[in-house]
Amino acid sequence: MIVFDLMLAAAILVAGWSALSAPDRTGAIAGFLVFGLLVALSWVRLDAPDVALAEAAIGSGLTGALMLRAAGRMAPPAADRVPRAQRAAAALLACGLAGGLAVAVMDLPGATIVYDPLVRADLGQSGVSNPVTAVLLNFRAWDTLLEMAVLLAALVLVAALGPRGTPRPARLGPLYTPFLRIMAPLSVLVAGHLLWLGATAPGGAFQAGAVLCGGLLALYFGGALRPAAVPAGPLWALCAAGVAVFAAAALAAEVLTGTLLAYPDGADKIWILAIEGGLTVSIGATLLLLFTGLRQGGARA
């Protein structure tokens, strides 16, 4: 199997290089999509299925879609005009940093294994048996709360900057509507499944939110969902729901237990699922609007 790992690592490097050096944008983005999926595969090999799911859905799929949409709106790329000396210096520095990174972590066996015993000791009290979910929603829930705030901040920036324009008239043919009839409800079902599964197996709010966003995007392309036609207020409320639910839970926990984000004993799982439910809806809506943009007070619809 080590031969497979070597081939996969080589393929990842080739795909990564082609994503960054293809002369045309479509080729570069196609390279990036392949790159993301191969990396997700390599993370399954390293026993990290939670991360692999998120990378395949968000890091590769959704980022690729965002890139393609932006590439369609931008002028074709100009040729690189960087002087030879600067390129040589960049190559030297990049090689040095990459080599340093390779050696540094190899020299310190066990340096990263600091948190593991702590997680294992407290996993029984976290309310869930998937250690990644326990870390994200219980032990380090602070990080996740702030992460939701980052998503919201990015949406504010995109809404302020992003070009509006009506979407192109869709000419998707007779097969697309039956496709939507199957996929859109199924995406909700799969999102709910991933959300529930996250407590005990790979999955959770972020993977579920990404699947939900996929279903919403399919509806958007079919013309069944038009965020630009909806008043911005309710959409913002939907996107802020994740932060709001999370913050409310943090404050309620403070009142009940005296510690911020320390859930009452024995009820951890219910608290985590309630928060994750809010997060899933919010992540799905935010990711969709990062792609489609928002109407600004009707001024530039």
Add this chain to the structure above:
Amino acid sequence: MTPFPFPDLTPQLIYHLAGAALVGIALYRGATSSDLLTRILALNVLSVGIAAVFVAAANRGAGAVPDPVPHAFVLTGIVVLVAVTAALLALAERIDLTGAKSDD
């Protein structure tokens, strides 16, 4: 294990080195490309390279349960990165638009 010239070669080591190489590739292209979209792609590849180093470090060999904390870091990183990418693309589109106007 299968006989192989490097008996110490493990999946963990292979993907760790691949991650470091990705960081190098991404830094080089990020510094030498004059195209905004390529630079944003380079930032994404850079982030994936660092995530690969994290995920490889969390691995404890076949059969052993990996460390969940680096996994949680990487998951958070992926979501933050897509938010940053969307924001950067909106900025790049705006720069592209104004650049095209001022060139005319």
Add this chain to the structure above:
Amino acid sequence: MMVLTLLGHLLIAGGVVLLLLAALGLWRFPDLHTRLHALTKADTAGVALVALGAGLLSGSAATLVPLTLCAVLVAISGATTGHLIARSALDEEHASWRSTRHDSV
């Protein structure tokens, strides 16, 4: 159990061969339509065979059912996206042939 294991390995091997053929077609065929032809059929069947084989190898219905569902979903979305790609390519060819702008329709 032996028969199921053997069958699982055979299905996976068949699926891998089909996926290889799909990749070969994508690489060697001259234009978009022939490439799509190779990709959509061989790819869908290949994924379905690998999924079924892996499900049989796992030996549990709880694994086989989601894997089968995945294969069905890949078939549906593969067929639809193949159709959409071919359709948009035909639209563009038509547009350049009549030298009119197709987005004016």
